[in-house]
Amino acid sequence: MKPASRTRLHAAQGWVMTLMLSLAVMIAPQEARAHFSYSDPRIIHVTEGADGGVEIFMRMPAPLALLPEDWKGSAETRLPPFAVSTGNGPVLDVSALGQTNPELAAVLERSLSVETDGETLQPVLRDFRVWHDSDRPRFGTVKTAIAALQSSLAPKPVPYFDATLDIRLALPGIDLNRDIHLTSRLGENFQVIEKFGTVVKFHRSEGTETKAMIGVLDVSFPPVTTRLQTLRDAALSGAEHIYRGLDHLALILLIALAAAGWRQALGWASAFTIGHIITLAAGLYGFAPSASWFVPVVELGIALSIVIAGVVVFAKPGKAFGFVGLLIVGLIHGYGFAASAATAQFAGGFDPLVLLAFAIGLELCQFAIYALILPVILIADRLVPAAFFSWRRAAALCIALSAVSTTFVRLTATSAAFTAV
Template structure:
């Protein structure tokens, strides 16, 4: 049975928490954090869809729960206490004290950009809407200030906000440390725990970013699935590498285009790209299983690569660039992607060759169930994404 999914479950994990650590004009270390408002405000024992309590700072209005900025201002002390709970910052092994500076509340669909230190600081200076907002569709920006410490020293930041929430196993956080020598990035899933060593060389930073690029291949089902489908659909090593190059050229083009701002910034764009990515896997798997050779070709894989590239750009723009593109960082990220993709092909193609020789299957029937399994797995992802967008759950 299909039941509407109550909005007060927890919050959406489609947009990550963003953390900037930088020195401000007053010489203090400022930590600027953007996060879903429910992550910061809900108590640790919140029961999601089974919860019957009114959430902190929230009020019921008709069929929705609202978060009133005036209530947050009136209860500033309680708000600051909640924001401070669980947050710990170490610099050079010493735990730091901090104060809370500016806070701003925004509707998810109308929040200003927060991708760079400059834009985040400007956002915190802006006058936010004073009208009540839907509680579970609100974003909270917070500034934490440290009176002392050096950004050149080893730094660690942790927070156990949301540790018991059901969505935390998929919720991402991106932490960007802005030093004079450049910006370093850490991306985590789940509760926040990010560590930075002392100053690193430009080469070490290049390698770190390349590794992050590689992770988007080997940690992503969608990209690994497409690589495998290309490998099993090809009838020769030459054809596999030709198709792989089409896919590569496509996603490198849109990776660069997305990072340089040539992509829609509307809230619908990234979910649409993610949906198209899994649909492309379903289509490719079905084409292999149904023996439709005209579907899997160079132009088709180039177009699929374009779609996947915007997916890479979405991850990279938040995790590495977020509004200011560093050409060297872009090169490192793209190089990491391509080297990891090449490594997967190097591992797969000999295995496929051995299977072909061992099974002696001229019509390559062993590939059909593999393609069907990948298409089915992607189909499940399509259903899950549609359920998330439409707000329905199967019970």
């Protein structure tokens, strides 16, 4: 082999190994050092108050609001704030959760900052409730958020890291017809915040504007939002769903490895998108079980779909997928998204055009990813000599093996969900 050819071969092999190792790192389970789940998003409603001014309703994992900034996660030896120790771990101290506790009120009021027209305002706490994650009521609309906070159920001890917190904040003397900027420093030092989602629903008389983001909260709402801007934000949210969804990225790479060309890859990707949107819409319209075991089962099914897809690509290169098979995989993945952030993003005043814009953004982002990786795959095909154990099969097997560890983690979560029923 000539030196130049050998150099190109080594370069191609380097690209392939980089793709495989990067995906393995992404799919492998990551330690949630902040001790709260990032599968359920923080939900924020900003609306006009009944007596004027602005009211803010917010639901989030209680540890996100209550843990100090220097909390060390699984390595921490301190007792969490507002907690008592039990034989089964810390629980929230019911006696410390009184509405008149000034220390607790100060902590909750610092959970959100609001800036309007260049002036920083500090919301005032009006009410709060603590729920066990499995007992919390709906919070997708202002009406259900108010109902949750007005519940007459007496507070009870809740395991600290299984607690959900609902709070109601007030900003007297302002209105929503201005530029409003919401920020929060909560969790900025926690590793888990990199995967934690927030959905903000901004309710004006003209309609509701929804924005979704991952990470530390920092979002702005201009004085007037046009219909075009609302649809644009939905499309951007769909695109973000793809490039931040590690399971979806794994499936996209497997489709690219199995496809014989551009047309086949994009056709298979479209089948996945159609299935994804069908069950996303079904979940939003309530056609999905509400039992606590459903989400863990769906998450397990998503991980298994990656393992099975990787094995199929390894066993049958070039003939791995079909339209129907990927449609079914998309149906599973769609329910996974409908069970978390999408429920909050689209709940209340559900608009089919917003869902369509979301689907378009999702599809365009997939196409953009294929535009990046398919040329690399085709170049590698030319540079790497054909062999019985081709590099495509090796890459598919690597992805499948990486997803196996995630499958075992989710199997444990599913077993725990059925045990708790």
